Amino acid sequence: MRTGGPILTAFLLTAALLPGCGRKYPLPPVGNAGMPPESSYVRVEGWPEVPVAVQGVRDLFLGRDGFLYVADAQGLRRLYTNGAPAPVTFAGLQAPVAVAQAPDFSLWVVDSALQEIHGFSLSAEPIRQFAIDRWLIARVDTVNGQPDTVWQSIVPGGLTVDDQFRLYLSCRNLDLVLVCDTAGRLLDTLAGPGSGILNVAEPRGLDYWNGAVYVASTGHNWVEALSVDTPRTNLLHLGGTSHAGDTAAGFFRQPVDVSVDTTGAVYVADYGNARVQKFSASGAFIVETRNPDDPTARPLSCATTPDGMTLYIAFHSDQGDWLEKYTRPVRPGGNEGGTP
């Protein structure tokens, strides 16, 4: 009878420790993890009600103010959610890349050509602008025997703002996510280069929800949620354990944008896989959405409504860029139990 003791102890220790051994990253859950099934979002035909031409879309953003914002080669535009342009002009921009909105409805736009972030009031009046290419020193040269500072230019990928009015800027060329305030003072680095889940590679789209900044780490083929408070922790990891990417559900190939609804559900524009994937707040894959006419159309950016019932997607194909609206189907007699 006594011989069974060590065996049982070893078995229990193995059972307890084995699942964690060698797990560098949280694995994407298999299946729907008990979530109610959810159908793919359905395209809203006839939208936009007023045709809106876009070209070279860099960001599609649904503001706290309820407006849809498009940053493309034509500049930054505010749209009603029926697609009609709102009669407002954001002056002084050349190549807006990403847009974010603070709790006071002020709008913040990063411009790659100007190397500046511009702030606008709700009425589109300029309220502040500051340079982003004076934050980092690339090197110090010697010119005529004098030191000459060469500043580091930034290729911005995404922008978001938290409840404390801190701006987060992803720098594609530097593998950085920088933190600054609305006065333009560089405060911190949220994430830097490396291969771990607290690092980023060629980061692009950003979104903020509930104390975390969600980063589409394009070079890693991952999406990370990083705590804004220190010490930095990874609050959610999506995309598997390798940087190779995959076409399977829950994996990405060149994720370029991320959007989060008020339940914490995450929407990822999976550019290389030509789909937008939806995950629960805990990272369970829920559903993917593709363009029904052209399954190869690649999402450039996506934005969700706060309730997660509507998705706005900017697509790109050989035909050019365009915007589409998708809604979550509701079962007869009610929805699917709410957004997971």
Add this chain to the structure above:
Amino acid sequence: MRPRIPALLLLLWVGLLAAKTDITHYTKIGNLSLTITNFGMVGNGFRVYDPATGRPLPSLEYPRHSGTEHLYRGGLWVGAVNTEGDTLVTTGVVDATSATAGSEGFEFYPTPADSDTIRIRSSLLTSPYYSPDAVSEEDFLATFYDNLQPVPNHVPLDLKVNLRSYGWSYPFADDFVILTYTVHHIGAGVLSDLFLGMYAELVTGNRDFWGDQFGRTPFFQHKRLVYLDSLHLIYERNDGFDTVATQYMGLKLLGVEFNGRRLPLDSLQVGFHWWSWQDMTGSVSDLQRYQLLSDTTRDPDVDDEYVAEHGYPDPIPLLSVGPVTYLSPADSVQLVVAFVGGENLNHLLENASWAQKAYDAHYILPGPPPSPRLTVIPGDHRAVLYWDRSPETAPDPSTGKLDFEGYRVYRRQLPDTNWILLKEYDRVDSLGFNVGLPDTVDTGAFRGWYRFVDEGIKNGFVYEYAVTAFDQGDPTIGLPPLESALRNNATRVVPGTPPTSAPDKEIGVYPNPYHLSSAFDTPGAYGRQIRFYNLPRRATLYIYNLAGNLVKTIEHDDPYSGEEAWNLISDRGFPVATGLYILVVKDHDTGRVKRTKFLIVK
């Protein structure tokens, strides 16, 4: 025939019962009686009656108690574009044309909460509604929403509106009522290009002049409507057909505030439009209503010349202002308007000017000094008045200056409602009659107070006294001296013999014999009165009939009066019969008992 449908409002009220709508409150403090509801409408459509008396409640009566009405109904309009690009308008009132469409266009509702009805506050210390938070002498407060109940053909803007009305009794401010509508967006996102409007079907006519035809189709055929751009003032008058209703009634835009900051009106578009009755019923699209709200042009006046040339249009006016570029959930926008009355055009303009001054001064108006504290002690054919000097140290709430000038002493004998000025005192300065202030009392409980004796009044009758304080006024702005209200310290007394325990003072009775409807009686079964005098300070009065039965017992305890009245009702609650009665008075201080007899003849 113009379809004024009596059942409309009734059906509307029935439909809103769950929301506890309130249409019974109207302003009373000033010279305008304006019905204010808790669902976005003002006025009552001339269809609401006092259940106690059966008499109609005022819609917008001016002057008060004159029977002359000036407003069928009015209400707030709000139009904006939501983030979906939809142009929407929520209306508090429209030209309702049928009972089934009645709720369409009446799109604001209170919550079902018991507290969400009309609430009243007053800055008057003597008011039962006194509140230190009150802005005026009569504040009405209400809150209503446009998204609580589904309304046919209505897409809500998701608005919450706080309505406050302000009224005063001051002589320069009693001819207007100010309405402030504070609009909050309680939905998601923001509203853009927001316009505010005040719908007001102004129509002047006197109830007595029109009789049964009041509020019927012919009644509405005599409106004349004028808009004064520079004053943002619409006014209406009768064309002269109604020879009683000669007053003017105006609707004036006073201001617009965004997040508590006042916006210059010249930075906004102010519009005046009118349409013919029925042209703006519930079936009209929101887009068409919004175009009216946002149209910067103004319509022509409907004056005699216009009517002669174009015929009578039966106009319904709308005064609008905007745009407010964006309204987020964190923002609020406030529309401030005033209904202003006037005996004639000049009087209207003068009152409109005061309404604007009231708004510009953040509702801190020049006010009269407070009333002094007053004590009146009745005596034998006299009354002695004592009042304190507190008004003399009270600064004017507007200027902060000590501008007290004098006192006035008034008396009236009830039931007469007219006050008689007995005496006026004023400081010796460059103003007034310079008669000086009265002497103060040197000793006793009223030491330091003023004293005035009114002699020669009749014992047993009810008199009311009041002492007011008045200030210097301000001639530089056309402000006359302001006087505190008589009702603030009005005090009733019944003069009579002072209390006495002297053995040689016989108890007296008057009138004796008592006959029905004596001069001392007041109307009603309990208004009969027989009085006993020369009573001790503290005594018990026993009244017996000739059979020796105790009919009535009265306790008397009054340091100032030796009189007591009996209403001829027995202790068992029945009127006493004709006959001879015996009064026995037991003096509690001396133990002495006195007797007398009196006769009642019915």
